[in-house]
Structures are given as C-alpha cells and as structure tokens.
Amino acid sequence: MSDNILEEIFIKRSQQKKKTSPLNFKERLFVLTQEKIAYYDYDFEKGKKKGLKGFVDLEKIKCVEIVIPEDNAPPERIFPFQIVYDEGPLYIFAKTDDIRKQWIHKLKNVVRFNKDLMQKYHPCFWEDGLWKCCQQEVKQAMGCKVLEMRNGGFSTGSRRKSRKPLPPTPEELPPEKSMTASHREPPKQHGFSVGMTVIAEYEYTPMAPQDLELKKDDEYTILEICDANWFRARDKHGNEGYIPSNYVVEALNGLEKFEWYCKNVNRSQAENLLKTENKDGGFLVRDSGKYTGKYTVSVFTKTLGEMVGSCRHYNILTTQQGQFYLAEKHYFSNIPDLINYHQHNAAGLVSRLKYVVSNRAQSAPSIAGLGYGVWEIDPRQLTFIKELGNGQFGVVKYGKWQGRHDVAIKMIKEGSMSEDDFIEEAKVMMKLHHENLVQLYGVCTKQRPIYIVTEFLPNGCLLTYLRESLRQPTAVQLLEMCKDVSEGMAYLESQQYIHRDLAARNCLVDGNGTVKVTDFGLSRYVLNDEYTSSFGSQFPVRWSPPEVLNYHKFSSKSDIWAFGILMWEVYTLGRMPYERLNNNEIVHEVTAGYRLYRPQMANDRIYSIMTKCWHEKPDERPTFQDLVMVIQDLLDNLH
Numbered sequence: 001m002s003d004n005i006l007e008e009i010f011i012k013r014s015q016q017k018k019k020t021s022p023l024n025f026k027e028r029l030f031v032l033t034q035e036k037i038a039y040y041d042y043d044f045e046k047g048k049k050k051g052l053k054g055f056v057d058l059e060k061i062k063c064v065e066i067v068i069p070e071d072n073a074p075p076e077r078i079f080p081f082q083i084v085y086d087e088g089p090l091y092i093f094a095k096t097d098d099i100r101k102q103w104i105h106k107l108k109n110v111v112r113f114n115k116d117l118m119q120k121y122h123p124c125f126w127e128d129g130l131w132k133c134c135q136q137e138v139k140q141a142m143g144c145k146v147l148e149m150r151n152g153g154f155s156t157g158s159r160r161k162s163r164k165p166l167p168p169t170p171e172e173l174p175p176e177k178s179m180t181a182s183h184r185e186p187p188k189q190h191g192f193s194v195g196m197t198v199i200a201e202y203e204y205t206p207m208a209p210q211d212l213e214l215k216k217d218d219e220y221t222i223l224e225i226c227d228a229n230w231f232r233a234r235d236k237h238g239n240e241g242y243i244p245s246n247y248v249v250e251a252l253n254g255l256e257k258f259e260w261y262c263k264n265v266n267r268s269q270a271e272n273l274l275k276t277e278n279k280d281g282g283f284l285v286r287d288s289g290k291y292t293g294k295y296t297v298s299v300f301t302k303t304l305g306e307m308v309g310s311c312r313h314y315n316i317l318t319t320q321q322g323q324f325y326l327a328e329k330h331y332f333s334n335i336p337d338l339i340n341y342h343q344h345n346a347a348g349l350v351s352r353l354k355y356v357v358s359n360r361a362q363s364a365p366s367i368a369g370l371g372y373g374v375w376e377i378d379p380r381q382l383t384f385i386k387e388l389g390n391g392q393f394g395v396v397k398y399g400k401w402q403g404r405h406d407v408a409i410k411m412i413k414e415g416s417m418s419e420d421d422f423i424e425e426a427k428v429m430m431k432l433h434h435e436n437l438v439q440l441y442g443v444c445t446k447q448r449p450i451y452i453v454t455e456f457l458p459n460g461c462l463l464t465y466l467r468e469s470l471r472q473p474t475a476v477q478l479l480e481m482c483k484d485v486s487e488g489m490a491y492l493e494s495q496q497y498i499h500r501d502l503a504a505r506n507c508l509v510d511g512n513g514t515v516k517v518t519d520f521g522l523s524r525y526v527l528n529d530e531y532t533s534s535f536g537s538q539f540p541v542r543w544s545p546p547e548v549l550n551y552h553k554f555s556s557k558s559d560i561w562a563f564g565i566l567m568w569e570v571y572t573l574g575r576m577p578y579e580r581l582n583n584n585e586i587v588h589e590v591t592a593g594y595r596l597y598r599p600q601m602a603n604d605r606i607y608s609i610m611t612k613c614w615h616e617k618p619d620e621r622p623t624f625q626d627l628v629m630v631i632q633d634l635l636d637n638l639h
Contacts, residue, residue, distance in 0.1 A: 081100050
C-alpha cells in the first residue's frame with residue numbers, strides 16, 4: 001500500500017507473558033505505517049500476506065533499541081532488536097545488521113515526539129521471569145542501561161539547536177538537557193577513607209564522653225571508619241573522638257561553605273522557604289533531585305505592590321567544555337563565580353539574585369543514636385513536656401534528652417510487646433539510618449514501662465497532616481511526599497527489612513515538610529492476637545495484599561502493596577481506604593480482585609503506579625527502587 005513506510009519478513013519471538021510459557025519463534029511479515037507497526041501471517045509459496053496477527057500503535061512505543069543476542073544463538077537470530085510499549089518488549093530478529101539499523105533508525109524517527117519515551121532500557125532479553133542483563137525479577141522494572149540520546153537517538157537536531165532569549169527552565173529544556181533521573185549520576189556515596197580531610201557542615205555538640213565536638217567549616221582528619229554512621233576523627237588541636245558521618249563532607253567539595261547552598265531541600269521545600277522570606281530576588285541553590293553534580297537555582301520574584309509572589313527554578317547547565325551557565329553566553333568555570341555574577345546581573349533571569357535564603361539554621365540531619373555506641377538511655381536524662389498521642393504500644397510524649405535535644409518517647413504499655421525480643425532487635429534497628437526514616441536513638445530498659453526514644457518531628461503524623469494541615473497542595477508537593485516514603489522504604493528493602501505496617505499513620509513529617517517512615521518492624525513484637533488476625537480490628541487489613549489477608553505471608557512485596565494504599569491516602573488527603581466496607585468485606589473483595597478507585601487528584605500516570613503496587617501476584621509488583629526511579633521521572637516532568 002502507498003502509505004506503507006517499510007515492509008520486511010522478520011522472526012518474531014513470543015512475548016512470554018507468563019514465566020511458564022514456552023518460547024517460540026515464527027516468521028512474520030512486518031509492515032510499518034505512519035500509525036502503527038503490524039505483523040501478519042505470510043504465505044511463502046504464494047508470496048502474499050495473510051491474517052493480521054498483531055500490531056502496536058506508534059504513539060504507545062517507549063523505546064526502540066538493539067538487544068544483545070543470546071549465547072549460542074542460531075544464525076537467523078543474531079541481529080535482534082526490541083520495540084518496548086505498554087505490554088512490554090516485542091522482540092524481532094532481522095536477517096542482517098543493515099536491515100536492523102534501517103528499521104531502528106526509521107522507527108526512532110517516527111516516534112521521537114512520543115510523550116513517554118524511556119531513558120533507560122534492558123540490553124538483554126526478558127526470559128523465564130528474569131532480565132538477563134541485571135537479574136531483576138519484575139518485568140516492568142526500570143532499565144539498567146542509559147539510552148544514548150544523540151546520533152540516532154530519539155532527540156532531533158532541530159530541538160537541540162533551539163535557542164531562547166531567557167535561560168532555560170526545567171519546563172523548557174529539550175530532552176538531552178532535562179535532568180531526568182536516568183541522566184543523572186548515581187546517588188551520592190561518600191568515598192570516605194582513613195586519613196582523609198573532611199569539613200564539618202554542621203555544628204555537633206558531643207552527646208557521649210567519647211564524642212568529638214564539630215565546629216561548622218572546620219577541618220577534621222578521619223582516623224577510623226567505625227560503621228556507616230560514625231567516624232573516629234581528630235580536630236586541628238589534636239583532640240580525638242567520634243563524629244556522625246553525615247555531618248561532614250570531603251574537603252574538596254566546595255559548595256558546602258556557601259550559605260546559599262541548601263543540600264537537603266527539594267522543590268516544594270525551596271518554594272516554602274522563599275515564600276516565607278517573601279523578598280523579591282530571594283534565592284537558594286539546591287541539588288536537582290538529591291543527586292550529585294546537578295544543581296538548580298530557585299528564585300522568588302514579586303512585583304511592586306504584589307502581595308503574593310512566585311518562584312522560578314533554573315537548572316545550572318554545563319557546556320561540553322565543562323563550563324557552567326544559566327544564561328547562554330555567560331559561562332563560568334565554577335558555580336560560585338556563576339552565582340556571584342547573577343547576584344549583580346539578571347542577564348535573562350526573572351530577577352538578579354538579591355537575597356540569600358538559607359535553611360542552614362534548622363537543617364542539621366538526625367544522627368544514628370545519641371552518641372557513638374549509646375543505645376541504653378538513662379531515663380533520668382529525659383524530660384517529659386507534652387503528650388503527642390496514643391499509639392499501638394501506649395502513650396507517646398514529646399520531651400528533651402539532657403535538657404536540650406528534642407526527642408519523642410514511646411512508653412510501652414506492659415503486656416503489649418514481646419519486650420526481650422525487641423530489646424535485642426533495637427541494637428540492630430539503631431544502625432538503620434536514612435534521611436527518610438525516623439531515627440531510633442535508644443531504649444530505656446532498666447525499668448517498667450520500657451521507653452523507646454526516637455527522633456522528634458514537629459509536624460506529626462502524616463495522616464493528620466494530610467487531613468488538617470494541607471491547603472490546596474501542589475502536584476509536586478504530593479508526589480514528593482510519596483517519593484520521600486519510597487526512598488525510606490527502598491533503604492529498608494536494601495537492608496532486607498520488612499515494615500509490615502506501612503501506612504500514612506506510621507509516617508511523620510518534619511519541620512521542612514519531609515516525610516519519614518516510622519515504626520518499621522515493630523508489628524512483629526505485638527502480643528495482642530487481634531493484630532495478626534484478619535478479623536481483628538487492629539490488623540492492618542486495609543493496607544494488606546491477598547497473601548497477607550489469607551496466609552499472613554509478609555514480604556517486601558506486601559510492603560509494596562501497602563505503599564500503593566499509602567499513595568492513595570496521600571492523593572485523597574487522608575481518606576480511609578475502602579471506607580464503606582468492613583474488614584470481612586475487604587478480605588472478600590480484595591481477594592476477588594477489587595481495587596481502590598482513582599483519586600480525583602491523581603492523574604492516570606500516578607494511578608498506574610498504585611495499580612502496579614496492587615498486582616495480585618507479589619512477583620509482578622515493582623521494587624521500591626523501581627518506584628523511586630519512576631516517581632523521580634514524574635517529578636522531573638512536573639519540574
């Protein structure tokens with residue numbers, strides 16, 4: 001037909017939608033048109049195409065790329081390529097490499113403006129329930145190799161060459177300049193080593209006799225790396241002691257010394273800081289998505305007489321020669337010089353950078369314990385100030401440790417917990433440390449009731465925060481809440497730790513709006529039988545997947561299901577899941593396939609994340625690391 005772009009006979013591999021499905025390979029006639037790629041049965045004797053066997057709409061294609069052939073592949077299967085769309089990869093084998101290149105080039109050209117193009121792909125086959133390249137067991141898992149976007153990739157020359165009079169903002173950037181999660185460097189891993197010189201980012205007052213005081217911007221030498229959370233170090237006066245590892249940075253990293261650099265701030269937190277300051281030209285510099293090497297300048301602007309201003313966000317870009325810029329033709333060898341220039345010249349920005357806005361005063365992160373090696377806390381050093389609420393295990397109070405450190409104190413109701421088992425576990429739990437987990441500081445076990453002492457978060461429970469404190473939240477704000485939880489859970493997942501009771505009520509919100517997961521693993525020590533009964537009022541039925549409801553089978557995949565419910569709570573601003581059903585009805589309906597509806601505030605892409613978490617088969621659900629990547633990609637699009 002005249003509208004056919006290409007026709008070719010290829011070998012097509014079956015898509016193996018189930019692990020147990022045997023693979024087969026059949027010759028099909030593939031026809032590419034402007035709307036779809038279709039494949040047909042073919043009569044080789046008569047040289048005619050027969051019945052249509054399947055097709056993929058071009059607008060649904062997310063990736064076109066080669067595939068590494070399997071070991072000992074027969075000659076007819078050594079030039080494979082893949083077309084990835086909603087249902088997964090379609091594997092096709094060309095007769096020659098030239099034919100394969102021709103089809104890949106043409107397909108990439110016709111789909112280059114599709115909305116959901118992937119930035120990462122799997123270079124090897126999905127086979128027998130496993131990605132051969134990275135060994136991931138979830139078919140929807142994020143790819144493990146970054147796509148090359150230039151020289152035949154999805155980007156086009158005309159889009160790369162577009163020039164704008166104003167500096168590019170995240171919304172305006174072409175694909176190769178946008179800082180999507182897959183383009184960024186891996187999450188920062190401090191390469192600390194014995195003998196290294198580090199600089200204190202925050203003040204640290206010793207909490208235990210063996211600790212060493214840290215003074216902001218002073219240099220220290222690492223003497224011993226005790227564990228991931230604590231170093232033994234020496235100051236410039238020769239004093240030695242233990243310091244929290246997340247309070248120092250390598251001396252070579254230069255941005256930490258500048259007041260305008262706010263490392264642990266996301267977009268919505270930056271906007272809150274700038275709007276609170278309410279000054280035209282207020283600005284700060286933050287990491288782009290918590291990854292090193294990429295930075296964003298956030299600027300507040302307000303015209304004369306205007307009561308409410310607005311925020312703009314500019315990615316700091318780099319030239320091929322490694323120079324930094326916000327406005328084209330204004331290039332600098334380092335970021336401090338760039339900021340200094342724009343403090344005196346707007347040069348295309350909405351305003352020159354007039355006022356430094358910083359969160360340094362309140363942004364010191366939590367530490368792993370109240371001093372190195374301290375886990376048993378003397379209750380005489382605790383001051384109780386006010387009651388925060390009543391939890392699963394008893395009363396929770398806000399207080400002070402040693403009269404100056406804010407803490408939350410859980411007073412464990414006698415008979416509610418298997419105390420001896422928990423006390424042993426507490427030593428392990430204290431070593432779990434992540435910015436999106438509520439830090440366990442220690443326990444008081446010498447008296448009854450025993451106390452669990454944790455980090456205090458002033459904005460309280462996420463569920464209450466959603467219901468009572470949020471007013472007209474932005475799409476970015478809601479998604480960043482979900483990202484916070486997914487990152488904390490991804491860390492627990494990496495430590496082979498199962499939460500078992502993930503829900504909005506078991507997350508807390510700090511003063512900057514960051515969400516942290518709490519009470520991870522505590523449900524194992526509950527003595528109340530009702531908690532582990534599908535019919536008991538305290539069992540988290542509304543957050544539980546079929547395998548927990550029917551068999552009490554907990555795993556990281558049951559936490560994934562609960563995360564989907566938590567996302568639903570966030571996007572309904574704290575409504576009760578399955579609010580019209582009782583527990584018995586929920587068990588019956590969920591087991592039969594019923595799922596929660598799409599919240600009004602969640603678009604289709606957000607809801608698709610929830611529904612992937614609610615897959616009936618645990619091994620078909622994503623991992624938390626997958627979720628972190630997917631949510632970050634959505635955030636980048638919103639930014």
